[in-house]
Amino acid sequence: MKFSYNWLAEHIDGLTVPPAEIGKLITMKTAECEGVEAHGAHFEHVVVARVLTSEPIAGTHLAVTSVDTGRYGVKQVVCGAPNCRAGILTAYVPPGQLGVTTAKLRGVDSDGMLASAKELGISAEDEGIIEFAAGEPGAAIPGCTGDTIVEIDNKSLTHRPDLWGHHGMAREVAAIAGRPLKPIAVELPAGEPAVEIEIRDAKLCPRFSALRFENVTVQPSPLWLQQRLESVGLNPINNIVDVTNYLMAELAQPMHAYDAAKLQGGRIIVRVAEEGELCPALNGQTYTLDPGNLVIADAGGPVGIAGVIGGGPSAIGEGTTTILLEAANFHAASIRRASTKLKLRTDASMRFEKSQDPENTVRALARAKWLLEQVSPGIRLVGGLADVYYPLPAVAPISFDLVWMRRKLGKPDLTAAEVTAILTSLAFGVAEAEGRFTVTVPSWRATKDVSLKDDLVEEVGRMIGYGNLTPAPPLVPSVVPPLPPERTYLRGLRQLLTAQGYTEVYNYSFVNEAQAAELGLPIEDHVRVVNPIAQGQELLRTSLLPNIKRNINDNAREFESFRCFEIGREIHARGRELPEEIPHLAAVSFERHGDGAANLFELKRLAGTIAPGCTVEPAEARGFEHPNRAAIVILRNEAIGRLFEFHPSMVETGLAAVLDLDLTKVQALRTAAGKYQPLRRFPTSAFDVTVPVAERELAGNVLARLREGVGPLALDVRYLYDYKGDSGRSMSFRITLGAADRTLTGEEVTAVRSQVMSWMGL
Template identity: 40%
Template sequence: MKISWNWLNEHIDLTGVSPDELGNRLTMTTAELEGIERLGREMAGVVTAKVVGVRKHPNADKLQLVKVDAGSEALEVVCGAPNVAVGQMAALARAGIVLPSGTEVKKAAIRGVESSGMLCSDRELGFSDDHSGILVLDPATQPGLPLSKALGIEDVVFEIDNKSLTHRPDLWSHYGIAREIAAITGRKLKPLDFEAAVGAGDTLKVSVLDPKLCPRYIAVQLDGIRIGDSPRWLQRRLEAVGVRPISNIVDITNYVMLEIGNPIHAFDARLLEGREIRVRTAQPGEKIVTIDGVERELTPAMLVIADARKPVALAGVMGGQESEIQADTTSMVLESANFNAASVRRTSIKLGLRTEASTRFEKSLDPEYAYQAAKLFVKMTQQLCPGSRAVSRLYDVSSVVPRKVQVRVTGDFVRRRLGVQLPTERVRQLLESLEFGVAQQGDEMTVTVPSFRATKDISIPEDLVEEVGRLYGYDNIEPKLPRVFIKPPLKLPEKELEREVRGLLSLAAGFTEVSTYAFNSQPVLAKLGVDSSGQLQLANPVAQDTDRLRVSLVPNLLALLDPNLRHFDSLRMYELGRVFWPREGGALPQQDKMVCGLIADKKLKGDRDGKLFYAAKGVVQALLAKLGVASPVFSPVSSVIQPWVNPSRAATVRVAGSDPSSASILECSLQAARSSGFEQAEACTPAERSATSGFDLGIVTELHPKALDALAVKAGVALFDLNLTRLLKAPKREFRYQPLPKFPGVIFDISLLLDRKVKAQDVEALIRQADPKLIAHVELFSVFQGAPIPEGKKSLSFTVTVRSETETLKDEVAKDVHERILKSVAKVGATLRGSL
């Protein structure tokens, strides 16, 4: 937001205060300044001059010799403008300067006569494209003044960071900033003069159908309007703060908004059907073409200003094209209102339309501003449009109930919070300088909050402490180290678990952590074929296509695949965050902490050996081993439970124990799958569930080929999705000290030929069962399918370590163990393929 120094000086005398000093004090007490711009410097060397004589050029018919009084000296210049005349005040550019148009002014002889400068046109000064004649100034202007000062162009503009003002609706205007500066500097604030004469006629019908969305609506009709350009001072003032002048009426509305802080709007009275204004919500299917020329479809949740037939404006956002001020407008209706902040923001977001008006209304403006803005507009219109008059009464439809916001606070409370010994009387003075009413009894104060700070700003004692602290100056408070009691930090199991998970994935497994929004992208869900209707819906989403809270981390991670694979051939990434599973009866959702990881490789697209799946499974095994989870079991998935799961290469992760406090992750996945159009599937057979009684931690899977095609991912992808909240409750292994073995072991490899459907973990269990005392270690190191392996078969190769704790094993014992292993695995039809 831009603030003009000249404009501020109309409300507070800043004599003796430098702009740099004021800017620094504003930054330290109120809002951060992004910069200070000094206007008028480009006019240096251009002064006002009075034309005292004009005569023809002796050597040129179209040129004249003009004698001017430049205050301190008289000069003669050569001029070709047809409108130059004795008595005029003009803009004289002295020799040696460069004008805003880029013209360099030199002292030179023109057709044999020396010219000591140049009388300037609008175009040469950069005001407009008009160069039909010289710029003629007010005859009362004093000669010799810098042109920037004479025209009010010389100014200092403060650019304030808007983020610093989001909680201060009173500061979105020049008068509000001036009021703040008065408190900072101790100078007197001049009262606003906005009284203006209005009529008494009932020329309009004004009604507010939803007072909650529009607490106050003011309208007045003015006739005798003549549309034209604004006076130069008004145009210069608006340009200084970055607003483009359009016409007198539009410029006045912008001026009032920047002066008071309350946006207003003007309608052409001829274009309001029935001379009626109805503040109502939009009807289904209604549309409006706004003044930017865009047709916008409305919803019943949007507040509009309508005439007897149609919407004519989006309340608090933008006016309609059909009722805007025209070049031939002679009668107009002014709107000055106070709209519900949440309603304006919802409309603005829904339509993707953010304006100066909506930005201010979203801050919860003081309803009193609407009255002040209306009266100031009427006053300025009557001054700048001679012959204009208010023919109607001031319609003021208000449901605002005056309320007095009072906060009790003690001087001791302020001193303890700020850490500085301020006398209570000084606290009172600081609050009163901000126009707070203070009733003091000893150390206790009852503070009455002014209406312009009572909307959503000041409500608790800590708010008053902040006001005192910033006005006193945080830089005046001596820093002191806090006095704290040293005690051991509280151990939080969830945070410890997250730290260990991040350590393994980021440092040991080569993953990159990412962070996505807590809501899903509807386009991504649509590509995956997921129906999000069962997910929790946000009442006020950031965007319309991200209005559902996520029930899984997977879709957001999948959305990152394509943009990242454009730069890398392979990647590993994971996210650790919460999901939101709905509960019946409108209860708060179940918010479990999850970790989801992706492994992708362009070279392994269509890989039949499952390298990526086993890589992801290995990461999960390593993670569970590091966390000490006892006996995790990987069970195959019999069918699609989510659109990204490939049932031919997927496994659920189960652990022993029970957890009746929350639904299993697979149960939640199955429930989500049903709403997505997928048949419910058992993660494993009842027999397998009985054999591995416990609860699910998550799933490991290759990405389904259809999901890869839907997302246009040209790479092989595997993922794991684990529930960390449930992982905290998983039984942990007991770690006991084991001395180093005293005797060497016998290590041999064994390759088995068996049916493809037999699980490797079952074979490993049978190997261990062959001789639990002597078999110390079993590790699968190869899975092979294809020629020369027969169709429907596969080869599993294991490394087996055999060791005794009491003696060195003889070859005969190792061979005996080998034979028992073959007998044990024969239970699943496995036969020896070969031994090494």
């Protein structure tokens, strides 16, 4: 929202804060200022000038003119405007202003520029140079002055309906500067309402006020009005529409003017739209409505979408001679819903959705009457005010103690007089006795913004200035905070992985459908994003692998080999419930060359450091896995994850193996801290066994079979090596025996050995 310094100053008695400082003051006390910039500084130098002669330059659309500029003398200026002709009064911009320089155009000297309204920053009019009906060469451009524009972040005005207009912001600045705010008159002549108003739903429309005028002249607004609208980002259109926009920017009250001759019947009805009802709007679009929209209707149907946009057919045009001027109040959330659904955010809807003050409608009409009389000479009010009002429930006066306020702010020396002065400057009604306050809230703060004593802490705090509070350490008990074991575990795991050479990556929680399909992840198992704005965000990941695969291919181009990991959450749909979020580890070992075994055994080794005692069991490969290199990782008889190599078709180059572990399971199953085991007192004995095996026999199976057959004296059975010779393949194992209470005899060891040999059929 843009604020004009001049406009603000008009509402404050004796404002002395210089324009350059106003932004900072507003930022520190009210709302965030995003920028302060000069507007129209050139009006100090631009003058009214008379075109004395104008001769076309052959072969161009340009003309060379001689111009009487008064202040700067007679100048030769080249001008390309179609309306440039001898005799007219226009605007002359001397060199040095608006980027104008002394130049040669088509070989002709041009000393300055004749300007359009757009070039002057008065309006969007750029069809030709501006023309004045009267004036003296050398005079300033009438009604136009240099100004300073302060831009305030809209987000910081979300809770302040009153700050969507200059008068409201002027109240803040007045309070900050300690100057009085000039009141706005609310006087209207009495008279019979010139229109009948019917409100069908008082909740959706608490108030609808209107005035009727006749003998209207529709014409461009005076320059001061055009420039002012332009300076705050509103386009001047015609005097009637400009008045409604001016008041919206001044009082935050959106208004609408209808061509009264185009309204049917003598009654305005505010009602919800019928399903499928059409409303042709001012912007040339026709909107299809439903009962979620509120409309302003006449006997012929909707003439406007309430709080959003006016209707097209009844818009003010050149032939308009009578107008109906509306200032109404609408239910904020309904306007917001309607404008979101119509995808139509207007200056009006933006204000109404902030909960505007219903008291404001008549104030705006009174001010509009005063302004219309200036910009449309001869305009006459017909009858009196039409006004249907269902007042909102009043906000109860707010009570608090000075002591409470001091404690909330942490300002023990705060006085009752300070609190009273601040609240009064912001137009709150204050009654105070012995530190006990009763505060009434002005109507423009009562719609939603202020209803609790906590809201008043902000009013007092910001006006005192938070920099004037003395920082103080909070008095809190010393306690050892309870720390969730998951966090400690995950942090330790990350350290373990990086210590072993794995680098951590973060990937998005999103995958796209193609990624999911490529890994055979059923699309319907995913939670879907309803409103993605970019590709690749359709689904929430049910696996870390799609993005991990992308990491592999991205980095394979840069590195001969690498190790990386991600710890992130799989998100599994659970119907209408919140999905289940399962922390997973995906670790990658990649080599551009080699046979891939090193990758897989590296990750198997890694698994053993994360889940000591885990084993792997071959598993049927999924489509994206190497058909002969996929396994389940098992801990305490439960599957905790998977170890596999990506199918060669999935990686662009090299070989990539992945360890994918469910960390909730790993954490639940891993060994808890136990008691110390006394060390063995008696020596152990060991012997080796070599077992001939089939070509694709699994070491794990042979080991398991040996463990079954070794008997109670065996302390350890260990795989030693695999041997492939002329007589086929064999595996060697070492079996260690021992007893807790004695040294085993040679006979005992031999007996176990024989038993093992016969168990294995050797």
